[in-house]
Amino acid sequence: MKSDPARQELTHEEALELYYYMRLNRSLDELLVRLFRQNKIVGGLYGSLGQEATSVGTAYALAKGDWIAPLIRNVGSLLVHGYKPRDIMTQYMARVTSPTQGKDGTCHFGDLKTHHVVSPISMLGDLIPVMAGVAMAGRYLGQKIVAMTWIGDGGTSTGAFHEGMNFAAVQRAPLVVVLENNQWAYSTPVNRQAPLRDFADRARAYGIASYTVDGNDLVAVLRIAREGVERARQGHGPVLIEAKNMRMLGHAQHDPAEYVPREMFDYWKARDPLTRYEKYLDRHKLWDEKEKAAIHARIESELAADLEFAENSPFPPAELAEQGVYCNGCHNIEAQWRRAKEELMPPKSAVTPEWTIKDFGGMETKPAVAADRSEQQHSVIEGAVVHPPQTDRKRKITAPGSRRARR
Amino acid sequence: MKSDPARQELTHEEALELYYYMRLNRSLDELLVRLFRQNKIVGGLYGSLGQEATSVGTAYALAKGDWIAPLIRNVGSLLVHGYKPRDIMTQYMARVTSPTQGKDGTCHFGDLKTHHVVSPISMLGDLIPVMAGVAMAGRYLGQKIVAMTWIGDGGTSTGAFHEGMNFAAVQRAPLVVVLENNQWAYSTPVNRQAPLRDFADRARAYGIASYTVDGNDLVAVLRIAREGVERARQGHGPVLIEAKNMRMLGHAQHDPAEYVPREMFDYWKARDPLTRYEKYLDRHKLWDEKEKAAIHARIESELAADLEFAENSPFPPAELAEQGVYCNGCHNIEAQWRRAKEELMPPKSAVTPEWTIKDFGGMETKPAVAADRSEQQHSVIEGAVVHPPQTDRKRKITAPGSRRARR
Amino acid sequence: MVQVTYLDAIRQALLEEMDRDPAVLLLGEDIGVYGGAFKATAGLLERFGWERVIDTPISETAIVGAAIGMSYLGLRPVAEMQFIDFIACAFNQITNFVAKSHYRWGAPVPIVIRGPAGGGVHGSAFHSANPEMYFVHTPGLKVVYPATAYDAKGLLKSAIRDNNPVLFFEHKFLYRRIKEELPEDDYTVPIGQAIVRRPGRDLSIVTYAAMVHASLEAAEQLAREGIEAEVVDLRTLLPLDRQTVIESVRRTSKLLVVHEDTRTGGIAGEIAALVTESAFEDLDGPIRRVTSLDTPVPFSPPLEEHFLPNAARIAEAARDLARY
Amino acid sequence: MVQVTYLDAIRQALLEEMDRDPAVLLLGEDIGVYGGAFKATAGLLERFGWERVIDTPISETAIVGAAIGMSYLGLRPVAEMQFIDFIACAFNQITNFVAKSHYRWGAPVPIVIRGPAGGGVHGSAFHSANPEMYFVHTPGLKVVYPATAYDAKGLLKSAIRDNNPVLFFEHKFLYRRIKEELPEDDYTVPIGQAIVRRPGRDLSIVTYAAMVHASLEAAEQLAREGIEAEVVDLRTLLPLDRQTVIESVRRTSKLLVVHEDTRTGGIAGEIAALVTESAFEDLDGPIRRVTSLDTPVPFSPPLEEHFLPNAARIAEAARDLARY
Numbered sequence A, B: 001m002k003s004d005p006a007r008q009e010l011t012h013e014e015a016l017e018l019y020y021y022m023r024l025n026r027s028l029d030e031l032l033v034r035l036f037r038q039n040k041i042v043g044g045l046y047g048s049l050g051q052e053a054t055s056v057g058t059a060y061a062l063a064k065g066d067w068i069a070p071l072i073r074n075v076g077s078l079l080v081h082g083y084k085p086r087d088i089m090t091q092y093m094a095r096v097t098s099p100t101q102g103k104d105g106t107c108h109f110g111d112l113k114t115h116h117v118v119s120p121i122s123m124l125g126d127l128i129p130v131m132a133g134v135a136m137a138g139r140y141l142g143q144k145i146v147a148m149t150w151i152g153d154g155g156t157s158t159g160a161f162h163e164g165m166n167f168a169a170v171q172r173a174p175l176v177v178v179l180e181n182n183q184w185a186y187s188t189p190v191n192r193q194a195p196l197r198d199f200a201d202r203a204r205a206y207g208i209a210s211y212t213v214d215g216n217d218l219v220a221v222l223r224i225a226r227e228g229v230e231r232a233r234q235g236h237g238p239v240l241i242e243a244k245n246m247r248m249l250g251h252a253q254h255d256p257a258e259y260v261p262r263e264m265f266d267y268w269k270a271r272d273p274l275t276r277y278e279k280y281l282d283r284h285k286l287w288d289e290k291e292k293a294a295i296h297a298r299i300e301s302e303l304a305a306d307l308e309f310a311e312n313s314p315f316p317p318a319e320l321a322e323q324g325v326y327c328n329g330c331h332n333i334e335a336q337w338r339r340a341k342e343e344l345m346p347p348k349s350a351v352t353p354e355w356t357i358k359d360f361g362g363m364e365t366k367p368a369v370a371a372d373r374s375e376q377q378h379s380v381i382e383g384a385v386v387h388p389p390q391t392d393r394k395r396k397i398t399a400p401g402s403r404r405a406r407r
Numbered sequence C, D: 001m002v003q004v005t006y007l008d009a010i011r012q013a014l015l016e017e018m019d020r021d022p023a024v025l026l027l028g029e030d031i032g033v034y035g036g037a038f039k040a041t042a043g044l045l046e047r048f049g050w051e052r053v054i055d056t057p058i059s060e061t062a063i064v065g066a067a068i069g070m071s072y073l074g075l076r077p078v079a080e081m082q083f084i085d086f087i088a089c090a091f092n093q094i095t096n097f098v099a100k101s102h103y104r105w106g107a108p109v110p111i112v113i114r115g116p117a118g119g120g121v122h123g124s125a126f127h128s129a130n131p132e133m134y135f136v137h138t139p140g141l142k143v144v145y146p147a148t149a150y151d152a153k154g155l156l157k158s159a160i161r162d163n164n165p166v167l168f169f170e171h172k173f174l175y176r177r178i179k180e181e182l183p184e185d186d187y188t189v190p191i192g193q194a195i196v197r198r199p200g201r202d203l204s205i206v207t208y209a210a211m212v213h214a215s216l217e218a219a220e221q222l223a224r225e226g227i228e229a230e231v232v233d234l235r236t237l238l239p240l241d242r243q244t245v246i247e248s249v250r251r252t253s254k255l256l257v258v259h260e261d262t263r264t265g266g267i268a269g270e271i272a273a274l275v276t277e278s279a280f281e282d283l284d285g286p287i288r289r290v291t292s293l294d295t296p297v298p299f300s301p302p303l304e305e306h307f308l309p310n311a312a313r314i315a316e317a318a319r320d321l322a323r324y
């Protein structure tokens, strides 16, 4: 037993905590669907059924102080990061007790001071450059933080995604982008989004490292996310992690998803991430029935309490609509310096404004393999495909002088 | 002599015509610089010195009826495509005889009916989706056309570039994008644009074929462009051709380019595309002194005549400013159908609205190599590096079941 | 005869125009197999096939860009923004490429960009926008925003046949809430013509889109109080039908402009400028505005209700003005 | 004392703010080694190093996006648009992310987006824009557009210190054409305050940016003819200083609004609405506008001259109005 690698990878405590979040994510989702059917939810309800392992596993890889910007399906990431079910319930129910006081709904909320969560906006892709900025600011302030955000397969087609990834890459910002390839963007299948087998290949346009991981395998997701987070934190630049999973419901509750072939749901149902993780815990004897039951009981009571809180919460007063367009005397975000400011002030900050151009861009020049990248030996990682950053790949020389080709 | 491969690649006529355009591009550019110094040019002057082979060689690969959308440095492409030096002169001189009647300057002009040229706008990247649409429309109408456009290394960082390339890729549009990597975007060196050695790698995000070619080698550029154009015309989807060359002047005339290391200019000057092509013609005995002199004389007299025309042209009348915001009764663009319209009308056009999902997106599924791509054998092409489309590349299986890795 | 909803009127216009002319085709996210987020294109893929009903990646700039390119070859693409809010992602392409093409180099761009706009459905800050003024302020575009099923169909047909780029805003609150009988025959409603929805002598209420209905409701209430409000539905915002507006003000001498768009920089300003420029002597009182608040659209129902104009507020402002 | 140009005033403001606070840093295309297309950031890389003067890829959305993210951690980024025209490429990020952040979830976005705007330098349709109204119509933003070197410096400092997002428009025609002595000491000009540049009793000319100078020139001419025009420089367009405008109209009873922006949907409309709402009884004549044409900015000098307002046209309209 001692040598079971699974037990080394996860502590007993972590294994149970992960299960708590996985189960909580699932149960909260189910509860929200019930509330939706009872007409207690305002607007649409966007589910995360089938995608829990990706949300939970990636966020779990982060350290205290790291920043996240989840999308609306990343309920699991919010829970791991410290938000409570009541926060999500009150948002969906448009109550004044919600993190946005009813100003916005769904998982459109955040908090700069305690949770370090940046709220998404609906326009897909826009978070990527914003989180690149968060990552750059963290580095600038001398904090050793990582910024993590999520994007759908569909969202990778946006210009904002491209601009943000590229800027992060050239800045080597400590940014981890989780590309949740759940096979669909609303009714659009992934092969109508781009002719790619692995959306991790999007990373190749930016010369950054990327991974493709089985998004329904919580442990594999966590493993890859930890590696990616570490890589980013160490200053090796941004990382793109493609997690393949499946959106097991329609785009939102109004959508019966009739465009999805039934067998496709069957295929993925057989790979349900929660069941798989339960089996994993069983197989590796990481828990017992009592522990499992305790977690279930805990979740049940927490959800019941939070639901009561939400249902008893009032709607916001109408006049609140008029407030808060501008921040007047409210700004209290202090930069947290973890380095000497003098480094950034003259005369210490003085530099010579000169570009160094190692080669001149010709065809003859040798590939410039970044020293700090070359030691990275990406080979077999369980449950994942690893793509090294572009500059690591060697060009095959097949002709003398300036004439060469690569197949 | 008969077996000289160069003589087979280019006919005598083509070889001389190419020289004519190369030399004309260079001479026109030099003339414009003189006009700028004489204060005869309105606004800025953007040069193409050192980039002539890319402009000329790529446009030369097109057939009659094909569409282009050049950027302002692609004077050579405009000349090859049928515009006259006077068109460029009058634009820069803001005369009423210019293609835009003075409404716009530089190479910001086009013509939908005769030349099939789409005018650029200054916002970089925007042409890519537009030309994807041109390519799609051509196919839709049953025309066998190819759309070609150009983009700088800097322009590839824009969101519009990404969205346009991606849409063209998923639509397999007959689009050829020439990525002119001239080492600089204004004062920004290419390695500050993205951490890539070959910007052709941008194509990997879209699963399309790409090439890297020595942009100062006219014959190599033409060779690759012909292959790319053919590939696109045959329906294999868009192609990205990276031509590496060097912007041999500042961004525009006002910019002394002090940020460019002097030795970098030396490096590229030694590889001047015009001189190289002259040497090529000499080496392969594709011309004689008389022919060379005749071309020079022709260019000289053409430029003199066009300059006279331009200088004698008036500025536009002030009131013209008020006209043409809307097209009122002026629209005369007829769709040129080359297929039976019935195919596009019910009942012939009727389809079942159903997605076919070959695999279900899981980790176990086999790579889907498009049949029509697999026969493409990209190997050694002189003067170029060839990148096959993504889906051709096989994944190396190193672990059983769902566990595999690629380095 | 059957009652046709505002939404179905739009679908009919698309279908009939596609039947009429194979140069008409559609681009947008989820418009094909799914038939569009609001089903405005339901059944069109079945009828016209994959080449004419194109499901796109999530790329508004590419959608608009491709539409431009297609129009240059003589096609008549209609691009859908899944919600009009996402038009912000194509803003550059629209204001710089589309709007300036004909002026700069004589290339007309006969495309239509359409999509669901407006609030009242708890769509929150990113699914409720009324971004029309951004485009009214952009010479080279036409901007249309119908209030009835009849107009929606007739104006969309005009938009598709127009040789200029037309932004066609659809009010999603009206999609399934209003219906009327439509003529069997092909008909169009001309772009650039406002219409007097209700004649009146005491004041003019100039408005458009969903607020036409709120204004008519207010006018009924006012009529019961003896105030006769004339309600002008602009229908087209660019080019603006100055004549109809000014004639109405000449008749009533009082002007109330109502829009769901936010206040500052909304079209009420432009109309105030027009009227004070051209009919200053006819004005018998201040020009009043009833608009949404100058805030993003809030989510929670009491907030959104407070944010939006409504019949009661319109009536109140009108009463005030009539008494002036 | 030395004369400082409008351009150099901007550079000074950046430098002094960066000296004052290491949380202030710059992002933009070619702002570092090159010092910016107009040299507004010349020497700042040398002084503050690579971390604080960041040359970016050509990615306006990423520039604004990164600035947002930085501001969330307490930094004060100033983003440059190489020409303000390119702000269209970041339109979504600005109007949806930036403008709504504080309202929606309480996260202030203290960033500045600045860049050269305006025509008169034969920059053509994509290098001459005055896109201020797009942002004046966007609640949550502040919009500033100074006319003098003093204001440029003082307002830019205020913008950097403001806890809200500020769009800072610089008129490139003024960059090197106007200069004045500036105080040695740190000073700021408050955002949201207009200023009366020239008192007058016969009519009010409300304007901003380069048109302040054209209006003052016109006012001098008018004075020689016995017409005393009051010239109000708005300086801030959002929030608008309603009080100064209305007080001026109360004094003069006549209003001419002048802007270089195109006519339809320009700020003249908003001002007309404000004034007819709040000072209707004080108005003694129609509100007039002198603006650019409703077209893209044309290139050729005679066309651009015809397109732009100028002192002669302002004087003519003012004369007309004074006689009314």
Ligand SMILES: Cc1ncc(C[n+]2csc(CCOP(=O)(O)OP(=O)(O)O)c2C)c(N)n1
Pocket: A073, A122, A123, A124, A151, A152, A153, A154, A155, A156, A158, A182, A184, A185, A186, A247, A251, C029, C058, C059, C060, C082, C086, C089
């Ligand atoms: C820029 C933009 N365009 C359109 C939309 C409308 N929209 C909302 S979700 C969605 C599909 C998103 O697909 P994906 O990114 O794969 O995320 P998933 O829903 O699968 O989690 C679309 C098209 C949007 N949110 N943003």
Ligand SMILES: Cc1ncc(C[n+]2csc(CCOP(=O)(O)OP(=O)(O)O)c2C)c(N)n1
Pocket: B073, B122, B123, B124, B151, B152, B153, B154, B155, B156, B158, B182, B184, B185, B186, B247, B251, D029, D058, D059, D060, D082, D086, D089
């Ligand atoms: C979207 C956008 N942002 C900024 C600019 C300003 N600008 C004009 S040219 C240029 C550099 C272009 O570099 P590159 O694309 O490499 O083309 P090159 O000039 O080298 O031919 C920049 C930043 C622009 N034209 N478009």
Ligand SMILES: [Mg+2]
Pocket: A152, A153, A154, A180, A181, A182, A183, A184, A185, A186
């Ligand atoms: Mg998806």
Ligand SMILES: [Mg+2]
Pocket: B152, B153, B154, B180, B181, B182, B183, B184, B185, B186
């Ligand atoms: Mg370049």
